[in-house]
Amino acid sequence: MKSTLHRLAFTALGMMLTGAALAQTNTSGLPSTLAWSAYDVGSGGYNQAVAIGNALKQKYGINLRVLPGKNDVSRTLPIREGQVQFSANGVGGSYMAQEGIYEFGAKNWGPQPVRALLLNNSDQILSVIAAKDAGIKTIADMKGKRVAWVIGAPSLNQNITAILAFANLTWNDVKKVEFGGFGAALDGLINNQADVAFTSSISGKAYQLAKSPRGANYPIIAHSDKEGWKRLQALAPFFFPFNGTEGADLSPTQPAESASYPYPVLMTYAKQDPKLVKDMTQAMLATFDEYKSAAPGNVGWALDRQKFGWVIPYHEGAVAVFKEKGVWTAEHESNNNMLIKRQTVLADTWKQVQSRKHADDQAFAKDWMESRAAALTKAGMDPVLKSW
Known part of the structure; x- marks a missing residue:
């Protein structure tokens, strides 16, 4: 009886090991x-x-x-x-x-x-995020505010250029604050070094900003403003109007009327x-x-x-x-x-x-x-x- 139990135990263990091995078998054709x-x-x-x-x-x-x-x-x-x-x-x-x-x-x-x-x-947005205490509800409200510029990141900077154009603004209308990377730019908002930066609404940094004392919000990019969208897409044709429902402080019942593109x-x-x-x-x-x-x-x-x-x-x-x-x-x-x-x-x-x-x-x-x-x-x- 004891030997039979041992055999069953070893058989069960062997099946488990075989199953684990099969789960790790690389059948994808990809390198390890x-x-x-x-x-x-x-x-x-x-x-x-x-x-x-x-x-x-x-x-x-x-x-x-x-x-x-x-x-x-x-x-x-x-x-x-x-x-x-x-x-x-x-x-x-x-x-x-x-x-x-x-x-x-x-x-x-x-x-x-x-x-x-x-x-x-996805259901995220790729757009500007603002510290809520900066009082920036629309893109026009960015005038005179501190805006993050990421050195060596043309996509982030050009995206903001295009979004500013939506409200007939340029970098001359805001205070440019330079940062060495995407993460540093979002940290700049959290640390009150800047008021606006470009982000994905699902980034960890966006969630950190939302939970910080400053809070977060997404300035409205009104989908009904056709002339604004013409100006925006003339500089960044990859954008499209989008209601974001996924990300920091976003949900299907609390969407952001904004812009996005594949990311x-x-x-x-x-x-x-x-x-x-x-x-x-x-x-x-x-x-x-x-x-x-x-x-x-x-x-x-x-x-x-x-x-x-x-x-x-x-x-x-x-x-x-x-x-x-x-x-x-x-x-x-x-x-x-x-x-x-x-x-x-x-x-x-x-x-x-x-x-x-x-x-x-x-x-x-x-x-x-x-x-x-x-x-x-x-x-x-x-x-x-x-x-x-």
Whole structure:
């Protein structure tokens, strides 16, 4: 009897160990270790990447190393240099990198051949957040207030530029306060060094501000103000009107009338191995149920929330997945091909500008922006790209 119990016990233990081993079997096709760059620690993008890493670990035994970056350049550089395979990036490291504008118009950058895998379109907002005690209820109320400027982060700064334009304001109408990173900018609000900063409503820092003595609120960007929206989208065409219901001090019964765009953007470069991209995309979709509730905003990674007509092309490896799932249309293919052609026009023009002599960096930048606009116009493309 005792030996029989021992055998049953060992059999049960063996089954448990086998089950555990099977749970850790890597059937994804992905390497055992992956690396992503992401936004700073405490941001919504970083928290999501960590949650996704946990799901990959549980389902496939894959280790995901998340490299935080303070700005667009520091998040995109590791992809360019091959230090990470993918990035949970923003519009700066995707759209602006593609276009070769702002920091990406510097001589050591230029237009980048970026590609998307998946876009996160959650119920959060990507907009300005204000300390409640600053009394900023609308964008017009930002006049004269202290506004955070993040060094080396063109997406954050240009986003605020566009939002200011909504109310016919510029940086000359506010007090610019410089910070070294996204996290530092939000800390600046908490510490009463600034009154307004750009954020994701689901970032850890937004929650910290809301719980701080200063409190938080989202200045209204009225959806009915059509002229305001024309001014905003002329500078930041990737924005769209949105009622945010997820994030600090937000809920379905307490929404914010504001603006948003996809964030994060899981992206890579065109040169990345199509099989690796396909396997990564499939793994993201296969583990969705495991991570969708593990961090604020993760629901936005769902396949049915993708915007296939956004402003950067999808990688061929990701497109293969979408075609297999029957969600990729001829219209999507046409738009993707147009965006890839646009990148070719930009890259060719950049080479021409680089081949010419310039008196200084300012002359180089002027030549690039003028040549860029002329080349895109000649190719039948709008210099300011708009999504559909």
